[in-house]
Amino acid sequence: MEAWNMLRELSVASELPWCILDDFNDIVSLEEKRGGKQQPRRLMEGFWDAIMDYGLHDLGFTGDIFTWDRSRGTYKWVQERLDRGMATQQWMNMFLLAEVTVLEVTTSDHLPLMLQLHRKVFEKRRCRFKFENIWIGEREYRNIVQECWRQDGERDLMEKIMSCSLKLEEWGGGLIREMKVQIGKYRKEMQRYRSRRDTFEIQKYDAARWQFIRLLEKQEIFWRQRAKQFWLREGDRNSSFFHKYATTRKEHNKIKKLKDKHGEWKEENAEIQEVITKYFTELFSSVKDSMRLSPRIKFPVISDIQKEKLVTPIADEEVKAVVFAMHSDMVLIA
Template identity: 55%
Template sequence: MSFLVWNCRGLAQPRAVRFLKEIIQQLRPNLVFLSETLVKKEKIEKICKDIGFADYCAVDAQGHGGGLALFWKTEGGVTVRDVCHNYIDFEVVNEQIGRWRYTGYYGFPERGRRRESWNMLEDLAGKSSLPWCIIGDFNYIVSRDEKQGGRVQPRWLMEGFSDASDRCELSDLGFIGDKFTWEKSRGSSSWVQERLDRGMATQAWKDLFPQAEVRVVDVTTSDHLSLYLYLNRRIFMPKVRRFRFENMWIKENECFNIVKDCWNGREGADIMSKLLLCCAKLEEWGGGMVQEIRAKLNMCRVKMRKLRSRRDGQGLNEYNDVRWEYLGLLEKQEVFWKQRAKQFRLKEGDANSRFFHKFASVRKKK
């Protein structure tokens, strides 16, 4: 079982939803918790269907801020226990392992409400004696090493959060990946980076899942990086691709040139011969484009990971160029999956989802 957690900073933009689908397809989490969705429940319900999850729990945004969403699949026995504007608390039941507890958390961003957050954390700790893991955007740092740039964090704020965690018997799960999970004003003189997102758990939960790890997903469309908590490592087998004409080729100028050359290059040939030649040339040119897009997506992630910490002008420009390339590749990948869902089953504006993936897979097996 695995858990994806992300402060998405708004799901109204197609770019954020597209990234969410891409990261779900890549990591295949069983649970997804989103904070700062900035939308109403109706939007969350549609997203739940689009990403292929069985059920959801949502908290509406307040004005121009807030909003929480939890998605889960049928397996796992998820039961939501408590909900408010700062967290969704739920239990998970597994026949082999038993019962344990998760909390998707979003701490108050206002400094004047820090004590409210600490009290809320202690209230959550007293609600159940089950093995407990809490993960999300806490909006705190526990040491000055977790911040770069900006004003120095007051010591009483860091110590206050540490003391509250100790009283709740919570300890940090650590992480693999980028040191900072949030940033502001990238490239300017006021560029700030902090580790605001983290996972914490009781010793009973750690004993239940001794191999659990938190990985920082290094690419995002938000100012927050996402966290991926996985209890056991998973291995995915590559799928075999079958060639067909790809609608995403139309976005490439080279496709038009190939068709034009094949059609005009053989005078006197019949239509069928020209079509066969055109098919062969397109297959030779674009047969590996799907794998190429996947490779480029991975390459973009690697480049963005390396460029995130650079603060010079050239590094900032390179980061922005790679980020826009990444978003363009996501759009092409969505066109690829739309085609496999068959056009008559696809309304204008519908997006890449688990339903369309499954439908395409069934057709492929036939």
């Protein structure tokens, strides 16, 4: 009844298009419940009438039909579709590609819903080498490093590091892609066996759940490294925070548009590059010309003591002190 009252309040609050995703604690048909006592027909019909009266349509879903369960694996096991997404026809006309997905979690008796309004198109770009912390937990990681170090023989340090980074990138890039595939694989296995009541299939669900949790821990390390939030600890189940922070940080660091010297905004990548190139070309040209036209400019002269410090070789202890003072997730870029 609370869900019905909430829908009534929302429907009269505004005439704008709207949608809602929530735990309504009600079902509309017998197919949306398994186990336990049969839902009274008057409650199902009442909830359905409320949906129709307020001009709402079920958005459907992909994933498991049952979004809530209790007493899994016992004779009291109950499953219901208590969570759903609904919207007005006006809203559905605005977002024709909207899709509700039932996700998998291991920390709640409710499965969360994710609403996607449209699919985002990602632009591929070249990236420099990045060491991934999740590699450290893999057996192959140590073998690759040791093999690279032995095979490269008498090559200098930087050449060995370069060779090792190339092989790690080749191996590790596939590992990250495989991690995403495996997460999807075990999520589907959990969905497949979630409602099965055979003892063997319950064991299959538990095994998939264990693998799923292990992969989520890796995913947490992956996003934590990109979020640069060093004050948080691994194991705090902060994956969503790390992902959100890393995504926000990436968007913040991205140049989306620039204004040229004529005051016009440029948004295409080629135009942005042209604005940057022209700006610095003209800047350094003007500096060079001003220096040539101003022979009286006098630059500060360093002292002999300062000169001696500048040419003094850098000691190994100084390098070690700087490197060891850095956080483990920070990197040096040569």
